Amino acid sequence: EEKGSILHSLYLLGKGIKILLRTSPLYASLLFFLNIFGGLIAPLNAFAYQRLLDWIMTTIDSGQWTSYGLICLASLSFLGLASFMIDRLADFIRQVFSDRLDISITEQVLQKAILLPMETFDNAEIYNNINTAATQTSSSCLNLLESTSEIIYFVVQGASFFWIILHFSWLIALISLISMIPIIHISLRINKHWYKVYFKRVEKNRLIQYLKMLVVKNSCIKEIKLYNVGTKIISFIVDNFTSFLKEDKHIRKKFLYEQTLIQALDYATTLGVKLWIIIKAINQNCTIGTIVL
Numbered sequence: 001e002e003k004g005s006i007l008h009s010l011y012l013l014g015k016g017i018k019i020l021l022r023t024s025p026l027y028a029s030l031l032f033f034l035n036i037f038g039g040l041i042a043p044l045n046a047f048a049y050q051r052l053l054d055w056i057m058t059t060i061d062s063g064q065w066t067s068y069g070l071i072c073l074a075s076l077s078f079l080g081l082a083s084f085m086i087d088r089l090a091d092f093i094r095q096v097f098s099d100r101l102d103i104s105i106t107e108q109v110l111q112k113a114i115l116l117p118m119e120t121f122d123n124a125e126i127y128n129n130i131n132t133a134a135t136q137t138s139s140s141c142l143n144l145l146e147s148t149s150e151i152i153y154f155v156v157q158g159a160s161f162f163w164i165i166l167h168f169s170w171l172i173a174l175i176s177l178i179s180m181i182p183i184i185h186i187s188l189r190i191n192k193h194w195y196k197v198y199f200k201r202v203e204k205n206r207l208i209q210y211l212k213m214l215v216v217k218n219s220c221i222k223e224i225k226l227y228n229v230g231t232k233i234i235s236f237i238v239d240n241f242t243s244f245l246k247e248d249k250h251i252r253k254k255f256l257y258e259q260t261l262i263q264a265l266d267y268a269t270t271l272g273v274k275l276w277i278i279i280k281a282i283n284q285n286c287t288i289g290t291i292v293l
Contacts, residue, residue: 016144023104027097034090035149039156041083043164048075050289057288097145164293169280172273179269182262190255201244208237
């Protein structure tokens with residue numbers, strides 16, 4: 001598949017997840033399940049809060065106290081503690097998993113590199129790929145681990161809240177779902193663009209890192225001083241970094257305008273949806289707890 005296509009991205013995602021599962025099936029599975037449970041905490045918390053508010057209003061109207069409010073408060077406290085424990089446990093597993101992943105990937109990349117024929121290292125494109133694999137694969141897989149965990153967490157949480165809104169009004173639920181599309185679209189565009197920028201600079205960044213080491217390396221400093229090339233090397237490094245900075249500034253400014261516009265649209269939609277919910281809930285004589293939920 002062509003690089004950058006959706007199918008190619010899904011293919012790479014699948015390979016990344018296979019690496020995670022191969023490194024430690026136990027830790028990977030635990031993280032996935034913990035994020036599922038973590039995603040359910042917020043909707044359950046919202047339900048408990050709804051029940052508490054309704055109990056308060058009923059108690060005010062009737063003037064009679066019941067033990068139901070204590071159960072709601074206890075549920076909120078339990079859910080808060082559960083959320084804390086899940087977060088801490090997930091962080092612990094993630095850190096241990098990260099160390100294992102780093103060791104495993106580093107070993108695989110280096111083992112692969114020493115088996116490649118000598119002429120491979122004379123090919124600039126292949127050497128760039130080897131350098132990228134050796135320096136970036138571990139961090140990329142760790143990012144994949146973080147991203148996959150967050151995706152599971154927010155999909156479960158989002159689906160739960162969508163189900164809650166759907167039972168109140170399918171039209172509001174549909175509008176809420178559609179309003180997510182522009183934000184997801186701009187996020188994917190930004191990530192894809194920075195990915196291209198990074199790969200375009202791989203070779204030049206490798207050269208810059210090499211030159212930086214030359215300037216401070218004990219075995220090279222004599223020749224640099226003898227031929228008086230230190231200033232030229234530094235100018236080359238600074239000029240390239242300045243060029244990168246200008247390009248990055250232009251890209252960030254462009255995306256800032258787009259993100260601000262889409263975010264403003266999102267806030268306007270959210271405001272409209274909230275107002276719609278309040279009016280609809282009042283017309284249907286819903287409780288305060290239901291409106292807040």
